Amino acid sequence: QVQLVESGGGLVQAGGSLRLSCAASGRTFRSYYMGWFRQAPGKEREFVAAISWSGGSTYYADSVKGRFTISRDNAKNTVYLQMGSLKPEDTAIYYCAADRSGRTYYSEYEYEYWGQGTQVTVSS
Secondary structure: OOOEEEEOOEEEEOOOOEEEEEEEOOOOHHHOEEEEEEEOOOOOOEEEEEEOOOOOOEEEOOOOOOOEEEEEEOOOOEEEEEEOOOOHHHOEEEEEEEEOOOOOOOOHHHOOEEOOOEEEEEEO
16 A cells, blocks of 8 residues: 655746655555656646656656656655646646556556645646
């Protein structure tokens, strides 16, 4: 069992930055691929970024590539999402999720555990 708690969301102006954190419980954090997803009002949840068990591989949605960076600290059981050059269309609830296999890291159906989400609002 893994429990995930996101933090770091808030209100920011377009062009600004935010760093989201996701703290995981348990001693098996390094056994999980970690992903970030987001869901805007009236839209389906979408993949944002993912990172492999050791952090050696990272993956991004085209919409955030070059602006967002995912990283993890296995000693702290935490995964991060550094978001820069934020746009109003980045406004959403952001969720972190954990998956053992990483086979289809871009699919929300792959992930076993989810956090409760943190709101990110980007004003124009």
